[in-house]
Amino acid sequence: MARVAGRFRRVEPRRRARAYVLGLLSPLAGKNGWTLAEAAGENTPDGMQRLLNRSAWDAEAVRDDLRDYVAEHLGDADGVLIIDETGFLKKGTKSAGVQRQYSGTAGRTENCQLGVFLAYASAYGRTLIDRELYLPQSWCADDGRRTEAAVPAKVRFATKPALGL
Known part of the structure; x- marks a missing residue:
């Protein structure tokens, strides 16, 4: 801390x-x-x-502090980065990015949000080091819905692999 x-x-x-x-x-x-x-x-x-x-x-600054900590304590020349998505099941339609879409967590198409996560693993340990909410194209094109969910104007559509990178 x-x-x-x-x-x-x-x-x-x-x-x-x-x-x-x-x-x-x-x-x-x-x-x-x-x-x-x-x-x-x-x-x-x-x-x-x-x-x-x-x-x-500042969540991004805390994320950067975590990344520095991970590099100091888990860093290794043979370490790897792992990109994966996770679904968060939702009942409503108001949460940013929620819609009916495939969720690997559920194993089927469900009403959910999707998060893209970046993890680091080495012989010294493993940890999550970054995250990004996937915002589907339908959300990116709907200014009213974006405003209601407080999605910043700077957020643009990006594929899940692009978010991972």
Whole structure:
């Protein structure tokens, strides 16, 4: 946490980010807003949700700090990068990128979002180092839907392999 603590301007989100990461690394059976909040000693998931949705911090800068940490501790000339997608099943239509599409997670076409993830593996260990939400062409062409879901104007359509690269 010392490496990323400066990415959080206030002490409250810094402490909550630490509790969030510790929860993710814990042996909790299910890791969602409620269970992570309970593990941190909080009564509701509101604080964890606020950290992820409204607190001011630079996710890309934290990702870069993680990448530097991984290079220092897991880096190896024989290390490899792994690109994979994961589906997140959804019931509604409002979440950015959600539509009926094939999800390998479900093994069929479902209403879902797709994330493209980059992992690094070496003889010293493995970890995720980056992520990107796949935004289907239908979403990219629908300005109203993009605005409602707060998809930034700079986000353009990219294939999943392009996102991985």
